[in-house]
Amino acid sequence: MVLAEDLAKQQRSISVAEFFEKNKHLLGFDSPTRGIITTVKEAVDNALDACEEAEVLPDIFVAIRKVGTDVYRITVEDNGPGIVGKNVPYVFGKLLYGSRFHQIRQSRGQQGIGISAAVLYAQLTTGVPALVISRTGANAPAHRFELMIKTETNEPDVLVHEEIDWDRTHGTRIEIEFRSTLAAKKRLLEYLRYTAVVNPHARITADIDGELTVFERVSSEVPPCPKAILPHPHGIEFGALKRIAAVSAEPLDEFLVNSFSRVGKKTAEEMIALANLKPRRKVKGLEAEELKRLLAAMQQVKVPAPPAQQCLSPIGEDLIRKGLEKEIPLDFIKSRTRPSTVFSGHSFIIEAAIGYGGKLPAEGSGQILRFANRVPLLYQQGACAITGCVSQVNWKAYGLSQAGLPAGPVLIMVHVASTNVPFTSESKDAIASIPEIEREIVLVLQELGRELKTYLNRRDKKKQQDDRARAICSIIPEIAAKVSDIVELPPLDTSPIEGKIMRKLVAKKRTSDGTVSIDVHNYTAREIAFTLYNLSRDDAADAEPKPDFVDAFDGEYNKVWKCLLAPGTVWQVTYSGSGDGSIDLRGVEENQKVVVDLDV
Amino acid sequence: MVLAEDLAKQQRSISVAEFFEKNKHLLGFDSPTRGIITTVKEAVDNALDACEEAEVLPDIFVAIRKVGTDVYRITVEDNGPGIVGKNVPYVFGKLLYGSRFHQIRQSRGQQGIGISAAVLYAQLTTGVPALVISRTGANAPAHRFELMIKTETNEPDVLVHEEIDWDRTHGTRIEIEFRSTLAAKKRLLEYLRYTAVVNPHARITADIDGELTVFERVSSEVPPCPKAILPHPHGIEFGALKRIAAVSAEPLDEFLVNSFSRVGKKTAEEMIALANLKPRRKVKGLEAEELKRLLAAMQQVKVPAPPAQQCLSPIGEDLIRKGLEKEIPLDFIKSRTRPSTVFSGHSFIIEAAIGYGGKLPAEGSGQILRFANRVPLLYQQGACAITGCVSQVNWKAYGLSQAGLPAGPVLIMVHVASTNVPFTSESKDAIASIPEIEREIVLVLQELGRELKTYLNRRDKKKQQDDRARAICSIIPEIAAKVSDIVELPPLDTSPIEGKIMRKLVAKKRTSDGTVSIDVHNYTAREIAFTLYNLSRDDAADAEPKPDFVDAFDGEYNKVWKCLLAPGTVWQVTYSGSGDGSIDLRGVEENQKVVVDLDV
């Protein structure tokens, strides 16, 4: 059997670029239509990340232009810090190259795959090299590159490199040309709109085949850039611990304090004691069995959660609200940022918002906006843990109808910010089912559900008060009239009932036979000063008493009376007219007054 | 702005191992439960692939044993060709290393990721190195390794390497230990059962925590090992063409013939002419524009499909049927292997089978078995193109009820064999929506649907004939009796009707007042010899005529009469008895006889 030798000759290493060229669908390049969105997304993500690191307000320009049959040129330009010349080829021309993979902190891009994959896709479909211009500051020249990727080795192939003049003092521009279609233009704009919602400090200008759309920023504060932290002792796996131990020259006690978040001297001592090890032993020399004991001890000792405020950058309740309100008109909106927590040693924060009413459609399922590290998720809604959680909450308890998803004029936004967002695939469309994350999402949605319920109740209570006022001031007089008629006794005055029940200032307008009369009863125990506004088409020239002020415009008259009314007394005005329009009492607290228009 | 410099310092290359360690869910290691299935799957796939290459009948042993709290040791051993010593560390200790990635042919594993990922997962969760034993032949020693992966560099880390005695003359054994659970035991057995179905030449023995299950082979023929082929001119993308052109020293005409499948001299000439190029130009020197013209020409000229019989290894209609029948009892089964076809230059063949009846549940959705390159797909049924196609077919037209999926006692098996199966993710759970593949699946399902319809019709027709016989031979005599009674006329003999309509040999059994009588009418035009069997609790001692033979057992009597009956005549036997049991006519063709039991 010499076959094994033959087989051995064929065995060889495969480059990452080859792997992803063959498996491009894994990265979101499964169709020409989708490729365009993926590319814009990767470039915009990088731009926003870079601006955040440089603490500049992002100003991003996106252009898509048709340059041939089925061929589009995609341009994304930012005002970020730029990339130093010697690194440009690697950033754009090598997969798995980046600054953020080894850092434990929140960022949009992480793997160093996305934009290089776009370059790979371009050279595969059109063979046109990517054009990159980058400049790191006013004193530095701009570098211009034309580059490709050597697939067999996953190394950049620089075709042109020159220094040029560029009108930006700092920033990066990339142009990529590939076979595509603009069929998903709507989705692309959606992506940009929602990106603007969760990045309220960014201005995004889009020129899609000549059509310009600007998403203006609502905040001029640069969010703080998340800082990398050390791993948390509760979140480390055996393999990783072994690895860092192997390269440490420190003794155990120092190693624990210096290599992990939230481990101080006392905590370290506690761990070491529990593991039954000597504090001053060099960690490098620990046997596998000892390391296992150490790991068990590290996970047993209580340690505070990782310093999430440092490594994560939630949007914040205020900006979420502002961002949503700018793009979507709503009657009610509440947002929540949960405290940070941990899954498998990765910090994460859930933020969410709920909106109601406005121009949301009254029928059908509510709208769900999903975000991960400030990036909108557009595809695979059904496969996403966020959607699962939304379905799981009992929205009926919060006054919404529900068929799986909540129904009616409701919008639910969820943002998962983490040092390591667990996507279901490398195309980053959906968040995987991680129990810790799901628990937090459900909790925040329940919190927001209660807020919504309070709002809906308050709205209902207001309705109920209005309802009571109508019953007392409008229908009881009718009952009285009918009843007097039946029993053949004199008409009844129902104002005592009004007074007793309402104990407020009650204004009533009533029109009969061309005479408008407005009564104001003071059923309270104290003197009240009020201003009565009556806006209608009647000029009220014969009003008695005369208004203190009349304002006429567009054929309408706003008549104003000011009055001081003793407790238990009535003030009345009458005039000839049709009785249309409205009345209002001002200068009196909301809960102290009742206004009833008996003509409605 | 010197920030770019700071940032540049952090930018570095990321190793593939690091990438996949962090993104282990992409490879099917998203939970300890699933990890165990993924590992067995990867190891068994490799074993089957290796045996196929070596053309030996696979004999695979799988063992799973609990070795600690939540820790299991997984062992897979095969009788394949083995791996030469120096390559073992790379095969098991380096991701993206393998023999099949660059070959255009059907194989189970391809990327060289799977088994190394299991090793990676093991060292991450338990730190225990993987144990590998491999021997390439009787004259070679066995090599025993303990190894791990250096995550930072994606290079193997050999802890132990020794030559040992091994009772196998050739084969490979791997043992991996990691944190897991056996919660998915049922699914694991399912995976092995379906693997056996599509690899009918393999014997698989599973020892799951002490419980032994053997899946025996049904074929002793080793399927031919698919051979690698050259790329097809219709399936190459620009980037790839440019790449192979750049390393060729040949002139255009030779280049085309030598680098592509199915391109002969004439075809090459046609392509070159269409591209308006000179045949003897060195391809290396072609400009991008010229290459684009060449690509367009290559795709325009008619070329036969790639030689699929060479690079693909379909299971075959016969073996599919045998494989399924062995595991699942069915009343009807048909299988189909479609001709090979192409998507994006990758050859593929769709095979499918449909089963009906047997012990399949009569209610609810039918069962769907999905396979890709002889590997069963267990997860994400809903996201798979196969499921989509099954739903898309109008099963109602083929006599099944349908609610999305077809319903009732039906089983549908689909196998996609391809040089490059397009999975939706690297965990290889579901096949992506590729129009060419979907079209083929739908076609084969429609073909099978028609077969099923024919079967169901035939079944119905048989029912209909029985129905007619009952009407004529059993109910019409009743009508005649009732009608004679109403009209007060003599009883009617309805046998002329029987004769006219049936034109067959008609046997009727009828019991009244303790007398059993069996009539046989010969309504045909020729003399017929028949044997009448009557099995019942009656001993028929007083039968007239006497049976030619009586067989008694367990209180039942099988009475046999032999007779030669002239056309148009009747033969009758009567005896005392209860009339239970059954009658049957033998020696007469199925379509020449009717047997009616009027006592039922």
Place this chain on the structure above:
Amino acid sequence: MSREEMDLRAREQLVTIARGWYDQMRDGLVPFIRLPTRTKQNIEYNDESEVWTYGERESTRAATSEKSAVHLLKMAYVIGFLKQQLAEGRSSTLRELYYISEGWKRAKFGAQDESNRLIEDLEILTDLQREAFHLRPEEDGAAIFGPLKLRESTQRGVREIHCQEDVGEAGYPIPNNVDTLDFIDHDAKFVIAIETGGMYARLMENGFDEEYGAILVNLKGQPARSTRRVLRRLNETMDLPVVVFTDGDPWSYRIYASVAYGSIKSAHMSERLATPQAQFVGVQPSDITDYNLPSDKLTEQDVAALKSELTDPRFATDYWREQINLQLEMKLKSEQQAFASRGLDFVTKEYLPTRLSEMGII
């Protein structure tokens, strides 16, 4: 024809069917029956009788499948049972017949629909009504109130009843078998058949019958066959015009159609049951707007029923097309009692007098 003669004839007709099968089988044929196809497509206007009856299309049912053979077997059993019932002078309800089949083994009915339908087949085959077989329907008969004197031959003897003077406020209830009824005398100008009990009571309370010489017939919804038969006989033998007053919705128009033209289900009986001269009073769709009646929106089912009526040969007149299309435009329907919104007397003082004199009835 006397009761005895009628019974004799029914018995003969039934036995004739059986005799047909006997002969078929004696001749070596599979027994069969032939019946007209009973669908909307196969009803035709008969110029002579002025009603809609089944057309030429026929289907044959031969005992060549188990199902058809069993059907004939059941029919044979039913014929046998009816023959005996007639001989003994007994009768039974359709529901009882269904239960009686319990002892018929293979000829047992699976559901009452099946036995009802089989009886209809026998009506067609014999050209007799089921009452002739002494089969009673479960259906409730309607009630008559008005200047009409009639004679009913009951099991307990002959009764003469005047439908104003000898009855309570609920009127004279129409028996199931109206072949036992004879009209003796009347003092009426026309018959008004009313869909609802409420409107019937309104007309009675308001003395409409006395003021206009009307015989009031309370249809109680879709009229039973006996009621339709009475209406036809009042029209035919007493020469009284018949008008029908229903709600203004598609289902009520069908009530009118079944009185005037017969129903699809019993088209074989149309010549006995339908009153071609019957006229529709209202509520007409145009009344809804003309009188500003309280109304409800048409439901989807209503709209579908109206559209189906547009293709129904019984509504193929200009009048009905106009009214139905008008209603489809308005999308509204009203009930007859909706006239109460204009006062309790409106319907008898205004609406009916106006409408009936327009129609030339009064």
Place this chain on the structure above:
Amino acid sequence: MSREEMDLRAREQLVTIARGWYDQMRDGLVPFIRLPTRTKQNIEYNDESEVWTYGERESTRAATSEKSAVHLLKMAYVIGFLKQQLAEGRSSTLRELYYISEGWKRAKFGAQDESNRLIEDLEILTDLQREAFHLRPEEDGAAIFGPLKLRESTQRGVREIHCQEDVGEAGYPIPNNVDTLDFIDHDAKFVIAIETGGMYARLMENGFDEEYGAILVNLKGQPARSTRRVLRRLNETMDLPVVVFTDGDPWSYRIYASVAYGSIKSAHMSERLATPQAQFVGVQPSDITDYNLPSDKLTEQDVAALKSELTDPRFATDYWREQINLQLEMKLKSEQQAFASRGLDFVTKEYLPTRLSEMGII
């Protein structure tokens, strides 16, 4: 009480309600009404009258919300209308009342359910039946056949009718308002109330009324109030035992319960409408097996209805618990006409004589 006296009393009772509100409002109170809670939980057995009536639980409806205020306003309008109707000696149907409200602006009814329910409230408040307000139901009255002579005071004068001799085969139809009925004489031993018309006709055809001195009452399903009132009065004033003969399913037991104990919906009228001495003949679940009757499987709804009856106070006797549990075990139901499977005479020759003599009726 004469008709005039009755009208006067009704008018007074109605005005008293209005007067109550007048006084409440005059005293500065929001007008309100108090009514018993109308649920199964609030019906109680009244030892004295031996019927189930509403218990102590009351709910108050005060005009403090728009909905409640409008409800009172509607009630005021209805009282006003009824007062006038009584004064004018007119009457109307419930449906007409609904349409009349069309002109009442805010007091207009949204649906007939609402006006029906309001009339029931008025019945409770006044302790009178709606017939006293001259309100006619749409419901169809049942029919009587048997040795009973009665007098009906109709609008057209007084009629004396013998329910065997003066009526046709359909019997004497019970009018909507039975306060106008007087029973003059009878020659009967008991009254048998029958659920279906088919069984009623069977008993008549078989001469059951003559042979056993039975007054047959055709309930036509769930009995109308007028029918229940007649049964009670036959029992109370004529001293005749009443038995009820229905199908053997949960819905039919409710028919019996409404005759014997009153219904939940009209528990306020139980003392007038219920006949506590009424006894249940069958079909009993035990009859299904005892007589091997053709039967159907219980549906899910049937089972739910039976289970609900187990918690219904009206079925809280050993007899009913046993029968209902038996039926739940058998999972079968049978109709009364199923006795036909044992022959057309079985029910009158065997079943009823046996069962009624067991019960001590004959």
